[in-house]
Amino acid sequence: MTRYGGSPVKNQVLKDYLIFLVPAFVIPLGLYLTNEATSPTTLFKLGLLFPLFLLAMKGLAGFFPPENLRDRSVARIAEYAILQGLVFAAFMSMFGDFMQPELQSSFLSMLRRFAFAAVPVSAFHFLSALNAQKKLRGS
Secondary structure, three states, rough: OOOOOHHHHHHHHHHHHHHHHHHHHHHHHHHHHHHHOOOOHHHHHHHHHHHHHHHHHHHHHHHHOHHHHOOOHHHHHHHHHHHHHHHHHHHHEEEEEEHOOOOOOOHHHHHHHHHHHHHHHHHHHHHHHHHHHHHHHHH
8 A cells, every 4th residue: 555545556557648748738738838720639739749759659669568579579679669769760750740730741841851751760769678688688
């Protein structure tokens, strides 16, 4: 039991929901307060993007549990890093389109932005995971 009589499970559920719900309300509210011309539809869609992004990233971890990192092959580390980069790039592409709907970009420029978001994030996650695996195997 916790100090205030709530169970640890209930507190964890509350934390889990707050992680997803706070950005869903705070970010659209902040955008509305800074730019009242933003349509309610756009604000609603932006509010949905952040929880979806967090769920996608958390969902990927279910397929690549951190406790398996020590024995994971380089190919599986690369796969996870690439998927993380792709999820991030998809989020950034969607977010950018919502923030600047008046800029109708061509398919090639959108693909270029997607790649510029995916490649560095994937590389960062790959190198970070290799470093963490090296530390795990060394100890």
